Amino acid sequence: MTTASAEETASRVNPDVDAIRHHYEVGNDFYRLLLGPTMMYSGGYWEPGEGLREALDRAQERKLDAFADLAGASGAKRVLDIGCGWGTLLDRLTTVHGVGRGVGLTLSRTQQEFVHGLGNERIEARVESWEEHEAEEPYDAAFSLNSLEHFVHSSLPPRERTKRYRAFFGRVHKALRPGAGFVLHTMTAEALPMNRALLDDLKFLQRSEFEGCHIPHLHEISLGMEGLFDVVEIRNERESFAKACRAWLELLAQRRDEAVALEGEDVVARFERYLDIFAYTLEDRFFNNFRITVERRS
Numbered sequence: 001m002t003t004a005s006a007e008e009t010a011s012r013v014n015p016d017v018d019a020i021r022h023h024y025e026v027g028n029d030f031y032r033l034l035l036g037p038t039m040m041y042s043g044g045y046w047e048p049g050e051g052l053r054e055a056l057d058r059a060q061e062r063k064l065d066a067f068a069d070l071a072g073a074s075g076a077k078r079v080l081d082i083g084c085g086w087g088t089l090l091d092r093l094t095t096v097h098g099v100g101r102g103v104g105l106t107l108s109r110t111q112q113e114f115v116h117g118l119g120n121e122r123i124e125a126r127v128e129s130w131e132e133h134e135a136e137e138p139y140d141a142a143f144s145l146n147s148l149e150h151f152v153h154s155s156l157p158p159r160e161r162t163k164r165y166r167a168f169f170g171r172v173h174k175a176l177r178p179g180a181g182f183v184l185h186t187m188t189a190e191a192l193p194m195n196r197a198l199l200d201d202l203k204f205l206q207r208s209e210f211e212g213c214h215i216p217h218l219h220e221i222s223l224g225m226e227g228l229f230d231v232v233e234i235r236n237e238r239e240s241f242a243k244a245c246r247a248w249l250e251l252l253a254q255r256r257d258e259a260v261a262l263e264g265e266d267v268v269a270r271f272e273r274y275l276d277i278f279a280y281t282l283e284d285r286f287f288n289n290f291r292i293t294v295e296r297r298s
């Protein structure tokens with residue numbers, strides 16, 4: 001085995017900005033077509049009997065409202081969204097839940113442009129990694145929805161990964177006031193029963209779509225936050241994330257020609273494959289999607 005140079009190690013430890021942009025800087029018009037008007041890229045809360053595609057936006061809004069309550073964010077002065085996507089959560093918090101100011105972090109310049117285009121003066125998206133963020137004053141609540149999967153590089157050995165998770169939770173702890181709520185949505189994986197088809201699909205995810213992405217194990221998260229946060233609730237919401245993937249696939253199928261005209265056949269085929277992999281790995285219980293609500297310890 002060869003030993004990695006200091007430079008190689010550093011580039012693995014720091015976020016791989018190009019790998020993130022490969023996925024999140026596909027044009028905003030394409031994402032609008034894929035995700036629908038709410039522009040949320042994580043699971044939603046459907047009521048029984050509701051159509052996936054028809055109720056997608058309502059399901060997303062329900063989720064955002066539930067998250068606002070869980071984090072105790074209503075009426076808060078300042079909130080932080082780590083991995084803010086297109087700013088939908090911050091927009092809703094400031095327009096519906098009386099939040100004074102929302103700061104979002106993303107590595108995608110096109111997402112930042114989109115947030116800017118919302119024209120909501122109470123929210124700001126910064127192209128900044130979580131490890132660079134310095135809070136001007138403590139936040140009253142924080143969120144991170146399906147972004148943690150990007151924060152720790154898959155090539156790191158387990159002990160180094162744990163250090164990175166600790167660094168992440170340490171940062172969030174530092175950014176929040178004591179007693180503040182933090183709601184984290186993240187896929188997790190336990191030991192996977194390997195089979196050839198699954199290995200091929202995981203290889204595709206690592207090589208072609210989400211290079212370096214690591215789906216955390218629950219114990220990595222709990223080691224990361226030990227002593228820093230008190231757990232309030234953990235819920236496995238794998239079905240609701242799988243439903244969202246299926247809804248996005250339906251939307252994409254419905255407007256496939258337009259999507260191809262915007263971004264080309266290769267990009268559309270990549271998205272179709274990765275969304276189907278996420279949907280079936282959640283449905284077949286290879287992956288989970290945990291909603292973890294915690295409170296910052298003093």
Ligand SMILES: C[S@@+](CC[C@H](N)C(=O)[O-])C[C@H]1O[C@@H](n2cnc3c(N)ncnc32)[C@H](O)[C@@H]1O
Binds near residue numbers: 082105129
């Ligand atoms: C799946 S999207 C989720 C977006 C949004 N939370 C939602 O639910 O719609 C992941 C987000 O994480 C952001 N991200 C990835 N790595 C990051 C990092 N190191 N620091 C801050 N944001 C990051 C991406 O730019 C993207 O906005």
